[in-house]
Amino acid sequence: MELYAERGFDATTVAEIAERAGLTERTFFRHYADKREVLFAGATELQELLVRQVDQAPAGMPAMDVIGAALTAMATEMFAEGHDYARQRQAIIMANADLRERELIKFAALGAAVAESLRRRGVTDPAASLAAEAGIAIFKVAFERWVSDTGQRSLAQLMLDSMAELRLVTHPEELASDESSG
Amino acid sequence: MELYAERGFDATTVAEIAERAGLTERTFFRHYADKREVLFAGATELQELLVRQVDQAPAGMPAMDVIGAALTAMATEMFAEGHDYARQRQAIIMANADLRERELIKFAALGAAVAESLRRRGVTDPAASLAAEAGIAIFKVAFERWVSDTGQRSLAQLMLDSMAELRLVTHPEELASDESSG
Numbered sequence: 001m002e003l004y005a006e007r008g009f010d011a012t013t014v015a016e017i018a019e020r021a022g023l024t025e026r027t028f029f030r031h032y033a034d035k036r037e038v039l040f041a042g043a044t045e046l047q048e049l050l051v052r053q054v055d056q057a058p059a060g061m062p063a064m065d066v067i068g069a070a071l072t073a074m075a076t077e078m079f080a081e082g083h084d085y086a087r088q089r090q091a092i093i094m095a096n097a098d099l100r101e102r103e104l105i106k107f108a109a110l111g112a113a114v115a116e117s118l119r120r121r122g123v124t125d126p127a128a129s130l131a132a133e134a135g136i137a138i139f140k141v142a143f144e145r146w147v148s149d150t151g152q153r154s155l156a157q158l159m160l161d162s163m164a165e166l167r168l169v170t171h172p173e174e175l176a177s178d179e180s181s182g
Numbered sequence: 183m184e185l186y187a188e189r190g191f192d193a194t195t196v197a198e199i200a201e202r203a204g205l206t207e208r209t210f211f212r213h214y215a216d217k218r219e220v221l222f223a224g225a226t227e228l229q230e231l232l233v234r235q236v237d238q239a240p241a242g243m244p245a246m247d248v249i250g251a252a253l254t255a256m257a258t259e260m261f262a263e264g265h266d267y268a269r270q271r272q273a274i275i276m277a278n279a280d281l282r283e284r285e286l287i288k289f290a291a292l293g294a295a296v297a298e299s300l301r302r303r304g305v306t307d308p309a310a311s312l313a314a315e316a317g318i319a320i321f322k323v324a325f326e327r328w329v330s331d332t333g334q335r336s337l338a339q340l341m342l343d344s345m346a347e348l349r350l351v352t353h354p355e356e357l358a359s360d361e362s363s364g
Contacts, residue, residue, distance in 0.1 A: 064351050104286045126323045126344055131351045133319030141311045162308055169246050169313045170352045 004039070004092045009099065036102060039089055042078070043106045047113050049074050054117040063123045067114070067135035068163050075142075075156035083151035090147040111136040138162045186221075186274045191281065218284060221271055224260070225288045229295050231256050236299040245305045249296070249317035250345050257324075257338035265333035272329040293318040320344045 003012045003020055014035050018025045053070035061069075079086065093099040115125075115132035123131065142158040149158075185194045185202055196217050200207045235252035243251075261268065275281040297307075297314035305313065324340040331340075 062351075101283055101287060104290050105283060108286050126327060126347050127351050129323045129326075130319060130344060130348045133323065134316060134348065134352065137312060137315030137319060141308045141315065144311075145308060162312060165308050166312045166316065167352050169244075169309050170316065170349050 002088075005088045009035075009092050009096045036099060039093065039099065040102060040106060043110075046074065046078060047110050049077060050110065051113050051117045054114060055120065057121070059121070063118055063121075063127055063131040064134065064163075066118070066121070067131055067138075068160070070114075071135060071139055071142075071159045071163075072156045075154065075159050079146070079155040083146070086143075087147045087151075090144075107136050107140065110139075134166060138166055184270075187270045191217075191274050191278045218281060221275065221281065222284060222288060225292075228256065228260060229292050231259060232292065233295050233299045236296060237302065239303070241303075245300055245303075245309060245313040246316065246345075248300070248303070249313055249320075250342070252296075253317060253321055253324075253341045253345075254338045257336065257341050261328070261337040265328070268325075269329045269333075272326075289318050289322065292321075316348060320348055 003016055012035065014025055017035060017038065018027070050070050053073050054066055057066040057069060093103050111132045114135055115128045118128040118131060119125070138159060142155060142162040145158050145162070146153070146155045153161075185198055194217070196207055199217060199220065200209070232252050235255050236248055239248040239251060275285050293314045296317055297310045300310040300313060301307070320341060324337060324344040327340050327344070328335070328337045335343075
């Protein structure tokens with residue numbers, strides 16, 4: 001990861017990554033399918049954690065509350081630290097079209113897995129798909145704010161903020177009544 | 183497109199597509215960068231139409247209402263007919279990982295363009311990004327329902343349904359009060 005940030009993703013070879021990590025190339029490829037994998041190694045864990053949170057949420061909890069609780073739990077568990085790493089990773093990904101595509105695919109897979117988990121709880125479609133997609137939107141927007149920020153606000157807090165903002169956006173009449181009462 | 187449906191996307195050559203369309207290969211490549219382009223030729227028009235709708239919406243209209251009006255106008259203008267075509271296209275895309283990725287990229291670009299258009303109207307972030315992402319979620323879910331449906335309900339109607347559903351999902355207390363009053 002440091003090497004990608006120093007030299008750019010394209011210019012970095014697997015041999016260089018392996019050397020920096022104190023591994024042989026052979027060992028590197030035992031852990032990662034290719035050099036892109038290094039950047040997406042956390043995706044599986046992240047998806048499993050989110051799906052587990054959704055699966056284990058109390059029965060009868062509204063879908064969007066389930067999503068909100070899962071996102072904040074995930075943010076706290078996986079991103080309480082690591083702001084510098086996340087920031088560096090994001091810069092590398094944004095600079096490379098292939099990596100941006102891979103990130104999109106990761107998010108799409110995450111959305112599909114969360115929707116499936118909601119369906120297991122008995123949430124019907126289209127609500128399950130929409131709640132999952134809304135969750136991904138919240139995640140993406142909060143994550144972008146977090147990495148472009150100083151890191152003082154936690155990702156979990158930004159998830160809650162984005163969720164509140166989405167509720168306002170989808171219900172502008174509340175915003176209007178807040179303003180008139182304020 | 184017919185050829186993709188008959189033979190599969192991978193097995194169809196540009197020469198065959200050109201022949202079916204009564205074009206030379208040379209003319210084909212003057213219109214399309216590659217054989218995938220045929221399936222995504224409408225994406226630019228769609229994006230321009232959505233962005234124009236958002237740009238031209240009345241000043242002061244809440245962001246999500248702007249998105250809803252733009253989506254239904256686009257659905258009516260571009261998808262009032264063509265259910266069979268859309269259904270066939272969707273089947274081809276879903277059967278091919280490269281095409282699915284291209285579709286994701288198209289949706290991501292669309293979301294970014296709509297968010298930018300909302301910002302031009304003075305909608306600040308994160309509301310602009312969230313409203314645009316929510317719009318894309320509504321579009322995707324409504325489109326999938328439309329193509330997997332008999333086509334009796336229009337895409338515009340399914341857009342409205344999905345938008346109403348997203349409002350319910352993000353505000354479960356309304357659902358609860360609807361139920362208790364019903």
